[in-house]
Amino acid sequence: MKIVRYLTDPGEPPRWGRWVEPNLAERIRGDLFGEWSLAGELEPIAKLLAPVQPTAILGIGLNYRRHAEETGGKVPEWPVLFLKNPASVQNPGDPIVIPRALPAEEVDYECELAVVLGRNARNAPAERALDFVLGYTAANDVSARDWQIRRSGRQWCRAKSFDTFCPLGPCLVTPDEIPDPGNLRLGTRVNGETVQDWTTSDLIFDVPQLIEFLSADTTLLAGTVILTGTPHGVGMARQPPLWLKPGDAVTVWVDGVGELTNPVV
Numbered sequence: 380m381k382i383v384r385y386l387t388d389p390g391e392p393p394r395w396g397r398w399v400e401p402n403l404a405e406r407i408r409g410d411l412f413g414e415w416s417l418a419g420e421l422e423p424i425a426k427l428l429a430p431v432q433p434t435a436i437l438g439i440g441l442n443y444r445r446h447a448e449e450t451g452g453k454v455p456e457w458p459v460l461f462l463k464n465p466a467s468v469q470n471p472g473d474p475i476v477i478p479r480a481l482p483a484e485e486v487d488y489e490c491e492l493a494v495v496l497g498r499n500a501r502n503a504p505a506e507r508a509l510d511f512v513l514g515y516t517a518a519n520d521v522s523a524r525d526w527q528i529r530r531s532g533r534q535w536c537r538a539k540s541f542d543t544f545c546p547l548g549p550c551l552v553t554p555d556e557i558p559d560p561g562n563l564r565l566g567t568r569v570n571g572e573t574v575q576d577w578t579t580s581d582l583i584f585d586v587p588q589l590i591e592f593l594s595a596d597t598t599l600l601a602g603t604v605i606l607t608g609t610p611h612g613v614g615m616a617r618q619p620p621l622w623l624k625p626g627d628a629v630t631v632w633v634d635g636v637g638e639l640t641n642p643v644v
């Protein structure tokens with residue numbers, strides 16, 4: 380099932396529903412992170428929102444073999460974890476805003492498979508890790524490379540936490556439609572030109588291994604979003620580098636999930 384979060388009217392609170400058509404949903408009653416059911420009634424979607432408001436966003440760096448190579452890094456021995464501010468989430472279609480108060484000139488895209496946990500996880504073994512997954516979506520882990528590399532003290536959180544730097548969507552796909560998250564194509568287009576196109580079969584640490592690692596002695600709250608890493612082809616590794624600029628349109632896509640497009644302002 381494809382689940383969307385949306386407004387039926389600008390003044391109404393957000394709702395979840397089963398995605399029926401681009402502008403039509405079957406309403407979900409209840410709590411997506413508890414008990415819920417399909418209400419049977421169809422309603423128009425006035426505006427699509429990011430499918431979840433995360434309780435936490437855990438990002439994984441250097442998790443594709445070819446991307447680790449292009450950055451000149453070694454294949455990591457353990458997953459490389461960073462945190463991204465939950466308030467950095469942006470809706471499908473809404474803009475990625477280049478920071479101004481803290482100017483950033485090297486803003487980059489990263490297409491990623493995002494995993495949403497449906498219930499709290501702690502010490503989840505890899506064999507049962509997918510039981511905790513509510514669904515999958517596409518993410519753009521937007522990153523200001525100047526703040527990530529030269530002005531960071533080797534911490535990535537500042538560079539990846541600016542408002543609008545985490546577009547999510549367009550929908551949440553339940554695991555029955557994605558039985559193997561380790562075999563999905565994903566990619567990025569900037570102004571229609573393909574800049575990333577790869578497969579999650581190149582992941583160094585797959586989704587079950589990541590959940591086991593991240594939940595070890597650590598409570599991951601329901602609603603946690605795990606960004607599983609980006610494949611090669613990021614703007615900073617291109618010659619010359621390709622930075623996002625006002626007027627651009629960025630689309631990230633994941634097979635089975637769909638396309639997530641955001642303008643840059």
Ligand code: ZN
Pocket residue numbers: 438439440489491520606608609
């Ligand atoms: Zn990333």
